[in-house]
Amino acid sequence: MPLLILATLPFYRKYLAEEDTLSRGSFDWLGGALLGVSVALLLLGVTNGTWWFLLGSLLTLALFIVRIRRAADPFVQPKIFANKRYTAGLVLAVLINGMGIALYYVSPLLLSSVQELSTNWIGFVMVPAAVASALLGRVGGKIADRKGNAYLFFLASGLLLVCFGLLSTFTGIAVIGIACFLIFGNVGQSFMQITLANSISATLAKEQAGVGMGIFSMLNFISMGIALGIYSKVIDLGATTQWNPVNPYPAGFVYSNIYLVLATLHALIFLFYYFRFGKTRSSGLQANS
Incomplete structure (x- = not known):
């Protein structure tokens, strides 16, 4: 079902007005990747009952927190x-x-x-x-x-x-x-x-x-x-x-x-x-x- 949302994207582009922005920041790929890995390891750890996955999730979460505090344009403010x-x-x-x-x-x-x-x-x-x-x-x-x-x-x-x-x-x-x-x-x-x-x-x-x-x-x-x-x-x-x-x-x-x-x-x-x-x-x- 979420894939069907892709069909609505042209309508969003057509009917939603463009917002005026003073500046455009860069996308924080590293921050997004760290968050994604942390979430994936957390779910794997809970599902499989594996402590290594949970420890890896905590480590990548800590790195994500450090990243968003130091990045000029963080993935999450x-x-x-x-x-x-x-x-x-x-x-x-x-x-x-x-x-x-x-x-x-x-x-x-x-x-x-x-x-x-x-x-x-x-x-x-x-x-x-x-x-x-x-x-x-x-x-x-x-x-x-x-x-x-x-x-x-x-x-x-x-x-x-x-x-x-x-x-x-x-x-x-x-x-x-x-x-x-x-x-x-x-x-x-x-x-x-x-x-x-x-x-x-x-x-x-x-x-x-x-x-x-x-x-x-x-x-x-x-x-x-x-x-x-x-x-x-x-x-x-x-x-x-x-x-x-x-x-x-x-x-x-x-x-x-x-x-x-x-x-x-x-x-x-x-x-x-x-x-x-x-x-x-x-x-x-x-x-x-």
């Missing part, structure tokens, strides 16, 4: 990270997106191993949540416009908390139940993406918006990649005990435990956001972060 509101938004986005990817990765594995569904039927079970997310996406945007990003954040966080809590408690429920639980999660994650993008973009100056949102998108992919590696390792290890005492189903301990941890983390993020932003700033990260 270091001063952007001095923006505390922006940095706090990135931290929240990394955590939330890393947890949200469980909806699309752990849930199909649950349906396969516990409900014993075939691949085709797993796809059908995931469809209602995807449709609900698509239909309600515009609703989330309107809620953010009318009531603010903080309101939408609390709504999205609540939906995700309900979804993970139900999945942890009813891992062995009928397939229709899992499909209904996933609706809460997918809609919540869709709303969360809206409020995070709105909030983070509002912390950036005009000249930093492009690179700032680019870093935001990059970190989303990195966090999801790391989370996938972690979930895979945990599922491979399995579980012999169940941490959720109210789950009446004996199967799927490892899935119940994963969802319980995710529900707990979302509850902590909800409380952090409320006490840090919600009580004094009605606009949440858009006003303060």
